[in-house]
Amino acid sequence: MIYFVSQRRDVPFLGVFYLFGTFIVCCGIGHLMDIWTLWHPAYWLSGVERAMTAVVSCYTAVSMVTLLPQFLSLKTPQQLEMVNSILQAEIERRRDIEEELRQTNQRLEARVEARTAELEASQAQLQEAQRIAHIGSIDYDPNRGEIHASEEIRHIYRLEDTGDRPLSLKDFLKTIHPSDRAAWWQAQHQLLHSGQSLHLEHRLQFPDGEVRYLDIKGEAERSPSGEVVQLYGVAIDITEQKLAKFQLEQQIQRIQLVAKTLERVWSSVDFDEVMQVIVNEVRDFLNVERVVIYRFQPDWSGDVIVESVSDPDLAILGEHFEDDCFRHDYVQRYRRGRIRGIENLATSDLPDCHKALLNRIQVKANLVLPLLWHPHSFDDEPELWGLLIAHSCQQTRPWPKPELEVLQQLTVQLGIALRQHNLITSLKNELEERRQIEAALRNSEAAERKKADTLHQTLQTLQQTQAKLVQSEKMASLGQMVGGLAHEINNPISFIYGNIDHAREYSEQLLELISLYQTYYPETHEAIADLLEALDLDFVREDFPQLLDSMTVGADRIRDIVLSLRNFSRLDEADWKVADINASIESTLTMIQARLSQAASRSSIEVVKQLADLPPIACYPGQLNQALFNILNNAIDTLEERLKKDQTFKPELRVTTDFLASESGDERASEGASEGAIVRIKIIDNGLGIPNELVERVFDPFFTTKPIGKGTGLGLSNAYQIIVDQHQGAFYCQPHSPSGTRFIIELPACQLGSTSKNTPNVAEEGAEEGAEEGAGQFQKFV
Numbered sequence: 001m002i003y004f005v006s007q008r009r010d011v012p013f014l015g016v017f018y019l020f021g022t023f024i025v026c027c028g029i030g031h032l033m034d035i036w037t038l039w040h041p042a043y044w045l046s047g048v049e050r051a052m053t054a055v056v057s058c059y060t061a062v063s064m065v066t067l068l069p070q071f072l073s074l075k076t077p078q079q080l081e082m083v084n085s086i087l088q089a090e091i092e093r094r095r096d097i098e099e100e101l102r103q104t105n106q107r108l109e110a111r112v113e114a115r116t117a118e119l120e121a122s123q124a125q126l127q128e129a130q131r132i133a134h135i136g137s138i139d140y141d142p143n144r145g146e147i148h149a150s151e152e153i154r155h156i157y158r159l160e161d162t163g164d165r166p167l168s169l170k171d172f173l174k175t176i177h178p179s180d181r182a183a184w185w186q187a188q189h190q191l192l193h194s195g196q197s198l199h200l201e202h203r204l205q206f207p208d209g210e211v212r213y214l215d216i217k218g219e220a221e222r223s224p225s226g227e228v229v230q231l232y233g234v235a236i237d238i239t240e241q242k243l244a245k246f247q248l249e250q251q252i253q254r255i256q257l258v259a260k261t262l263e264r265v266w267s268s269v270d271f272d273e274v275m276q277v278i279v280n281e282v283r284d285f286l287n288v289e290r291v292v293i294y295r296f297q298p299d300w301s302g303d304v305i306v307e308s309v310s311d312p313d314l315a316i317l318g319e320h321f322e323d324d325c326f327r328h329d330y331v332q333r334y335r336r337g338r339i340r341g342i343e344n345l346a347t348s349d350l351p352d353c354h355k356a357l358l359n360r361i362q363v364k365a366n367l368v369l370p371l372l373w374h375p376h377s378f379d380d381e382p383e384l385w386g387l388l389i390a391h392s393c394q395q396t397r398p399w400p401k402p403e404l405e406v407l408q409q410l411t412v413q414l415g416i417a418l419r420q421h422n423l424i425t426s427l428k429n430e431l432e433e434r435r436q437i438e439a440a441l442r443n444s445e446a447a448e449r450k451k452a453d454t455l456h457q458t459l460q461t462l463q464q465t466q467a468k469l470v471q472s473e474k475m476a477s478l479g480q481m482v483g484g485l486a487h488e489i490n491n492p493i494s495f496i497y498g499n500i501d502h503a504r505e506y507s508e509q510l511l512e513l514i515s516l517y518q519t520y521y522p523e524t525h526e527a528i529a530d531l532l533e534a535l536d537l538d539f540v541r542e543d544f545p546q547l548l549d550s551m552t553v554g555a556d557r558i559r560d561i562v563l564s565l566r567n568f569s570r571l572d573e574a575d576w577k578v579a580d581i582n583a584s585i586e587s588t589l590t591m592i593q594a595r596l597s598q599a600a601s602r603s604s605i606e607v608v609k610q611l612a613d614l615p616p617i618a619c620y621p622g623q624l625n626q627a628l629f630n631i632l633n634n635a636i637d638t639l640e641e642r643l644k645k646d647q648t649f650k651p652e653l654r655v656t657t658d659f660l661a662s663e664s665g666d667e668r669a670s671e672g673a674s675e676g677a678i679v680r681i682k683i684i685d686n687g688l689g690i691p692n693e694l695v696e697r698v699f700d701p702f703f704t705t706k707p708i709g710k711g712t713g714l715g716l717s718n719a720y721q722i723i724v725d726q727h728q729g730a731f732y733c734q735p736h737s738p739s740g741t742r743f744i745i746e747l748p749a750c751q752l753g754s755t756s757k758n759t760p761n762v763a764e765e766g767a768e769e770g771a772e773e774g775a776g777q778f779q780k781f782v
Helices: 002-007 014-039 043-072 077-133 151-156 169-173 178-194 239-267 271-286 324-329 331-335 352-360 401-520 526-535 537-569 581-591 621-645 692-697 715-726 767-773
Strands: 135-141 146-149 198-205 211-222 228-237 290-296 302-309 340-342 365-373 383-392 577-579 606-610 617-619 652-660 678-685 730-735 741-748 779-781
Touching: 002 014, 014 043, 135 151, 151 228, 169 178, 178 198, 178 211, 178 228, 211 239, 271 290, 271 302, 271 383, 271 401, 302 383, 324 331, 331 365, 331 383, 365 401, 383 401, 401 537, 526 537, 577 581, 577 621, 581 606, 581 621, 581 652, 581 678, 617 741, 621 652, 621 678, 621 715, 621 741, 692 730, 715 730
Parallel strands: 606 652
Antiparallel strands: 135 146, 135 228, 198 211, 211 228, 290 302, 290 383, 340 365, 365 383, 577 617, 652 678, 678 741, 730 741, 730 779
């Protein structure tokens, strides 16, 4: 069994066969040991053999228990036969498939052969198409370093003599134009090492001097790892396209040159500018070193009046030439329109004297065109005015016919420009004469107009002066009347105010006396008792002190009014003195209190006062009160106008004062303000406001926005005169958002010792703050 298993390794359950073989051998040895112990009592050896037999037997039994399910799963002979038949059918099917594969392979080989023939034909057609279109293809294997090129590539680069051997980059490099080799080599290097796409135009230069243009493109094929494994490229011979493009560019350049000349001739009246533009354009067009315009003198000598040079060392502008050869031999020819181009001065048939002249100015080849023009009429014979000359100073060159045709058109346009310049010059001279005559007439008219303006200004000044005198007289009369009224009221009210305390003392004594009588004489006469009852003594005792208090309050009020009248009139003060601005505002508001109070037709006007702590400043108190009075009355007028249109409107008049210290020091001494400081007064109303287009006129004399008969137009004008002219201050008018108007007064906070000459110009100091405080348009007067 052990031999069988060693020969049939494919039999399943090999371990069982080994176990059965070992068990049989052990049983046979045990029987032999039994026979052995009959003569030799070695029972221990027999026991060892039997123990080994028992172990093998037990292990075999255990193995059989585990292998029994596998034995039961073995197929029966019928099942094996069925499986065998299925396998046989599968083998037959695979044989059929192999036969079909063999036939298919034969068909594929036939197709490949046919396709190969078609590809060879296509390759031949492609090569023919590449030959016709001058397009060649190339591929490069970086690993082998071999270049495989099509026949057209070899033809384009003229590498037919290399046969079929693989090419190298050096074979191509030797035909690249020297100026393009660096760019070509750099592009090839980028394509080879980084796989960057290649698209480049370059030139080929062959030993016979022929130059051709190529357009090459290249792409790289990469492996999955990103490594460049193959390069492909094509080259297109674009020489014909380049030459056609060059010819087209030359044609366009010629057309543009003529168009620019025409545009300059008809758009410019400066003939020198036209000539300079033409010589610049001609030099760029011909690509030469010098182009000049030569102007003839009456003796047929000439001067170079315009030039364009590529190198300042070649300049001949302003030089005078005396060429006897030209005068005798060529003048008449050029008057008939001759055009002369010399390709090589050294080999030309020019006279020696003319050659010497041209050699002196370094000419190798030149082109001369006459400048003909018609000074009077186009029907007359043209006259020779000058020459258009082009010089090639570095090399000889031909002068193609298309260039000559273009330059001939330019000379015609120059003749037209010259005639136009001559006509314009004549017109300018005539216009200048007329202009001088008109200027003389205008000067005479201006002198008369100036006299009329002077008279008109004098009349306006007289009218303004008259109005100011009337207004000043009215205010002076009003001040005298107010001062006299205040004085007349002050005397009786002082008598009343001075006796109230005595009346209070006497009444208290009398009431105390009555109280004593009532205490010590309770039983009074019947007539006294009736009188006490009728008088209601208790009520009198209680009400009479209150009555005296009311009289005191009324007297105080009358005293304040009188004081305001005195402050407003300022009759008891000098013209220029130190005054309290806040007190002036208070007295002015007291004067217009009646207009601020509620009336039957409108509600009262709310006055908001924000008066800062201001130092006394030197000013004209009476005139300043008059200015404040005019501004406040103007604000009340506009509030009343808005109240007529809107009964629900709440009028408000805001008066504020501020002290702006000077830049040199912002601390104010107790005795006065520092030099350069400003006192600012703002008067703001929320009325109808002033339109932006009228802001600039609000301070004009006799200008008013009020209905006819309600305003004189002098209130704000007088305020302007008082604040700006007399106090050297500033007066602003700003539209106040969302409605209303803001007037800003800025006065220099100078002391009494300062004069009007030394008063600082506060308008400029406060202009920035005034602009920041109000948005929109404002008018400033200094």
